[in-house]
Amino acid sequence: MAEIAGLVLPFFGLIFLGYATARFVDHPGEAMGWMNTFIVYLALPALFFKLVSRTPVDELTRADFILTSVGTTYLVFALIFAVGLFLRRSTIAEATIQGFAGAYGNIGYMGPGLALLAFGEKAAVPVALIFCFENAAHFTVAPAMMAIGGGGKRKLSALLLGIARRIALHPFILSTFAGVAAAFLALEPPAPVQRLIDYLAQAAAPCALFAMGVTLALRPLKRIPAEIGYIVPAKLILHPVLMYLALSLGGTYDLIWMQTAVLLAALPTATNVFVIGHQYGVWQERASATILITTLLSVATVTGLLYLVRSGALPADLFP
Template identity: 65%
Template sequence: MANIVALLLPFFGLILIGFAAARLTKQPAEALGWMNTFIIYAALPALFFKLVSRTPIEDLARIDFIVSDIGATYLVYSALFAITYFLRRATFADSTIQAFAGAYGNIGYMGPGLALLAFGEAAAVPVALIVCFENAMHFIVAPAMMAVAGGDRRPPFKLAADVLRKVVLHPFILSTALGFLVAASGAEVPLAGQRLVDYLAQAAAPCALFAMGVTLALRPLKRVPVEIGYLSIAKLVLLPGTVYIVLSLAGDFDPVWVYSAVLLAGLPTATNVFVISQQYGVWQERASATVLITTTLSVLTLPVLLYLINARILPPDLFP
């Protein structure tokens, strides 16, 4: 357990430092803009390119793994949407955002650094695949659902073109695709380029976690809506459990791939959920509260999850 605490302390420590810095310096939210730009357009893409480009191409073609992970995620998403829309009688738009709050984890900011520290370089490929393909799926589903809800009134062809452009041109997708090409071709990146990529990649986790802490500080919690209780349980417990079961049923995957997917599924709600809620003017304050509360609760749940993995209480394959 001491090793797990030592692993997680730097991560939550960086979030806490960012939180404290925002509260003490009283900088406006706009001051975070260039750091977020650096993280999204430079540091994290460099990390994904580095991870993918240095991996044998046969390890990158695991469609069964990708489909199983996304299928498990949207199984939970669908269940939460049904509960919210049919049982709690929320609007279609509110139900869409609430389902994302319970199924869209902070895989981009927290996932790569934490998984690599926990499982080593062997976690590089599954993490890159999960981050890119899950984000791409979320970028497609969110506007599609909001269009059905009436919150997005763009013509269908324009909506489809905008979604496609957003997916194809996203820095995470582009950097991963470029990494695929380098891995497939066997080309060598010049030494100067490798060093630049390494420098940027090393900055990804610290900057992302610091920025996350700042973002949380700039969204103070005013009240705790009742639905955040079951959404937190779904995000931090149900989703990693579902991913674990589905991957066990789907095939014989490398243990590190399974554990990486389960760990990423157990991360708190992504700040992108709040961004989506702001974009459509739906469930904004509660989306912000969900991000803050699940991040706080994950200080307790992530050590337990890592302990279960490291102690092999969770076997790599539930159904060998």
């Protein structure tokens, strides 16, 4: 257990330091702009490129793994969406944000750092694949559902162009594709360039986690929505359990790939859910509350999951 604490406490400690700093140091929220720019456009893309470019090409083309992991995430999304729409009588737009709150984990800021700390560099490829394809799906589903619900006012052609642009030009996705190309062509950057990439990659996890803590502090908890009662267990418990079952049923995967996918599914609600809600003026405060509560509770649930993994209580395949 001491090993798990040594792994998890520094990780969540960085989030807490960001939170505490933002609470006690008086800076405007706009001050986070350049930090987020550095993380999204430089540090995390460098990390993805570095790790993916060193991966054998045959590991980068596991369509079965991609379909199973993304399909499981959207099974959770569909379940929460249906509960919101039919039981809570929410609008389509509100149910969509609720669905994302239950299925869209913090795989960008928290995922790479924690997975690499827990499982080593072999976790880089499943992290990159899940991130790229899940976010491509999120970038597509969010505006499409808002358009269906009446929250989007753009023409269909403009909507489709916007979706394609967000997918094609996202820094994480571009850097992953660049890493795939480098792996396929066996290209290695010159030593000075590689050193720069290494510096940026080393800064990715600490900066991302600190920034996440600051972001949570700048969105104080104003009220606890009733939907928390089913969204929180769906995100922190149901999502990883279904991911584990689906991958066990779907085929034979490397142990680290299986563990990485389950860990990413167990992460708390992504801050992007608030961004989507804010963009369309839907469920904003409640999305912020969901992010904060799932992040706090994930200290216990993620620690518990890592303990089960390290103790051998979770076999690589439930149905060998």
